[in-house]
Amino acid sequence: MATMEPVARELPPGPDWLAVSEDPLPVDEITAWVSQPDCGATVTFCGTVRDHSEGHPGVTSLEYEAYLEHVVPGLARVAASARDRWPVVGRLALLHRIGLLVVGETSVAVAVSTPHRAEAFEAALFCIDTIKATLPIWKREIWAGGSEWVRCSHEPDEWVGRQRVGP
Amino acid sequence: MPRLRLFGPVAEAAGTKSDLLEGSSVEEVLDAARSRYGPHFAEQVQTCRIWVNGEARQPGVTLCDEDEVALLPPVSGG
Numbered sequence: 001m002a003t004m005e006p007v008a009r010e011l012p013p014g015p016d017w018l019a020v021s022e023d024p025l026p027v028d029e030i031t032a033w034v035s036q037p038d039c040g041a042t043v044t045f046c047g048t049v050r051d052h053s054e055g056h057p058g059v060t061s062l063e064y065e066a067y068l069e070h071v072v073p074g075l076a077r078v079a080a081s082a083r084d085r086w087p088v089v090g091r092l093a094l095l096h097r098i099g100l101l102v103v104g105e106t107s108v109a110v111a112v113s114t115p116h117r118a119e120a121f122e123a124a125l126f127c128i129d130t131i132k133a134t135l136p137i138w139k140r141e142i143w144a145g146g147s148e149w150v151r152c153s154h155e156p157d158e159w160v161g162r163q164r165v166g167p
Numbered sequence: 168m169p170r171l172r173l174f175g176p177v178a179e180a181a182g183t184k185s186d187l188l189e190g191s192s193v194e195e196v197l198d199a200a201r202s203r204y205g206p207h208f209a210e211q212v213q214t215c216r217i218w219v220n221g222e223a224r225q226p227g228v229t230l231c232d233e234d235e236v237a238l239l240p241p242v243s244g245g
Contacts, residue, residue, distance in 0.1 A: 136244075
């Protein structure tokens with residue numbers, strides 16, 4: 001079985017920063033790192049632990065478990081797929097945290113830079129959607145007096161993007 | 168013996184995350200697991216995708232001692 005490695009403090013040599021860790025995610029560092037001279041847009045998305053879910057108003061924490069040795073390879077597939085779709089992507093960071101997280105903590109972070117803003121938003125949305133649908137990671141919701149494994153309805157189907165609604 | 172890796176609700180149903188089980192096919196390993204862990208585990212297995220050595224199971228694959236069979240419940244990362 002793989003052993004847990006902390007999020008690399010040495011910056012990655014290539015254009016992708018991929019990691020899974022029990023430590024708090026270095027959101028500020030990845031946001032600064034993806035910024036590039038030829039990229040006028042940086043989007044950083046953070047997924048944070050929410051205090052409620054359907055049927056459970058008082059969620060206090062989430063516990064994440066992973067098939068650890070297959071997380072970074074899975075993130076690498078997400079990154080490669082994003083670069084195929086948006087070849088203008090400059091740098092890309094995909095990080096997931098595991099272990100016990102309390103409300104407000106960041107469980108997943110995506111940062112991407114591109115020359116212009118539309119591709120940065122689109123690529124970031126693609127990455128977080130695909131991470132949620134495909135990575136071998138599971139979470140248990142914990143509330144006062146109980147806990148339950150979350151059953152998501154994500155299907156690992158072809159990502160078709162999302163329709164913009166409203167103005 | 169092949170290793171069985173379990174996650175999330177299917178690990179909870181089995182009471183373990185990792186075990187060694189007799190079997191030269193995925194079905195034999197799962198049969199051994201079902202008889203070891205019982206009916207609640209067997210129910211959970213039906214919700215799972217099956218990986219062998221990190222890849223989706225191919226039909227008819229023969230397992231060796233070092234192989235790893237993993238049961239993946241519906242994922243919920245993010």
